[in-house]
Amino acid sequence: MANQQSPVSSSESLVLPEIEGAPVRQPPKTPDGAQRYRLVADDIRMIFARTSYPAIRRLQWECDGESLVLEGALSSYYLKQLVRSAVFKIAGIRSVVDRIEVCQATR
Secondary structure, eight states, rough: OOOOOOOOHHHTTTTGGGTTTTOOOOOOOSOOOHHHHHHHHHHHHHHHHHOOOOOTTTTTEEEESEEEEEEEEEOHHHHHHHHHHTTSSSSSSSEEEEEEEEEEOOO
């Protein structure tokens, strides 16, 4: 019988090319609060800067090193899910408060 490749796991199938460069950095063993905040904030800034979607770059966010609050408006649930998927990959983020509204863009 020929060797069959195992199916792609669900996490592998969710690779988002628009935010593929999202860092997955392990925090230092014993970071202090300020150091943890800087690492997490840098990763968040990088994710928002690398996206090709201007609406995502306009989102507001606040972080205390472990908790992230996202605010703003996006035109689709797809964009909202892109953001959520990317920020949950950041080492150190323990909770995300999602205040992103999905609304129809006015022309």
